[in-house]
Amino acid sequence: CPQRDSSSPKFILLGITETPWAQAPLFGLFLLIYIVTLVGNIGLMVLVWVAPSLHTPMYFFLTHFSLADVCYSTVISPKMLTDLLFGDKTISWAGCMTQFHLFALFVTAECHLLAAMAYDRHVAICHPLSYVLVVSPRACWQLVAWCYLVASLSALLYTGCTFGGSFCGPRRVDHFFCDASPVLRLACSDTRGCEAAIFALATANGLGTSLVILLSYGRILHAVLGMSSAPSRARAFRTCASHLASMSVFYGSLFFMYLQPASRHGSRDKVASVFYTVVSPMLNPFIYSLRNKEVKAALERCRRRVLNLCRHQRGAARGIRESWNGLGWKGP
Template sequence: MEKVNLTSGFILLGFSDFQYNHAVLFSAILAIYTLTWAANFLLLSSIKLSQQLHTPMYFFLGNLSVVDITFSTVTVPKLLSCILHGATSISFLGCFLQMYFFVFLGTTEIFLLSAMAFDRYLAICIPLNYILLMNDKVMVILVSTSWVAASLHSLLHTYNLSHLTYCEDRLIHHFFCDVTPLIKLSCSSTSLAELLIFTEGSTVVIIPLLFILISYVLIGWAIMKMETRSSRSKAFSSCSSHLMVICLFYGTDIFIYFRPSDYSSQYDRIVSMAYTIITPMLNPFIYSLRNQGVKQALKKLFVQ
């Protein structure tokens, strides 16, 4: 079997084995991608220009918008190419660069969601010391740690998979270079790669999720102990958007990476569209439509 080198690359199957209307799907995905850029850019602009939104929660939200824009950009252009041209080639280097940024940005979002849960915990459970505890230094440390740790995590898996031997069957049953499809293409031992995924990889996903769950258990307990209904409603509304984003992100993520290995790759591709295309578009709307501060900032932005 011939080992794939830097010039031979891979072929992305995309949706070429599906029966669908190419023009409709292309137009829909292009519209969603455009809307993702526009919505996240407007959210970033409102956060930057409105003094009212210069708070820790919106600092984290701004970073999340940057992740959403770049995360969708990693996969959508190649997906549009697959829809237009069918199975599309991608170089060896291009494939692993795509995988690196995909894992890097996805992991960054996990860490940022955890930081936002911590922020909501401090704001609701320890309100008197919130400003002291969540100061500028702490915010920068949490965000920079999220980006750096996610980069190292992605580098580890990308380096490991790029040193496997890939053989003549170069067809990736996906619309982007993901970890699982690449492991399936290797004709060398993948035991180390799989061990890293089930140990270090699972830890990176599960520990932040447990941290988020514990934070919200404590938040829920604090909300229930509040004396008035209005204070409980105000406290819950301040974290409801974050909860919706967490459910949306982790729901699709767990479905893809924690399901039986013999599950159809066709379903994988359909569900993958949810968190690579739909979620980055929905996130800014979830935060904007359910947040009076953002809505007021957007109104001022358009009025000016």
């Protein structure tokens, strides 16, 4: 093993690519994606908050899902953008550990929130008469609290396994953020136990939540096939297909990253990571919300409310100017 490097408690993130001419185009692309992610997810949260028609369990879960998207995208994207723009790719040991911990927390929370959302849709479609009792406001808060509790405990274990050993120099992380596999490759000590623990925990969180999702949507599809109305079946199929497509991108890239032996990790990990850290948070508001008629109706009502408020303010300003003119004053 190389001699342990204790002179500088820093890591160097090699980034997505080291090609100089690709830095500026990638910066512009990822900056645009990050802005769309923030606008889409924060806009959805604000819309659910101000629109009484969206105060339902489904949109309650969606707001927390959007919050998780914003948080773990913000943990990754700003550092990646500054590295692409300025070229200073160093990150402190504490910053690297904090970045990975927050990333693991919000990604794990998102997995469990997806399972909670699938359960909510299962009860709504398969057991509509008992939906109000089963998915009560108290039950919604309990499910969300459980998601964050499991995510917090999992993130502590992930972080302890990843950063609990000693590291050898040079600390060059072959990734665009501090992830478990590239960081563990820099460790001086034997990491097989840590890798096995991370693999087992990722399997429990990933496969456990995906199993809940698949079973829920399987029951939903079975119930939809029994519907007598063709338009209702088509609408339900479209909803299920869009949700499953989003989850396939998210879970597929996660499984590729964390449910394979450490020896098989390579340059393709960066491509898979881009999908669940950058692309998926941008697409989720469009897939889960903006294709929904209830969200479109709420947006239209908010637009009309804003237009009426602007007209009222212009009318008030016009009245004030006319009063000034009548008194012989020169208004603005």
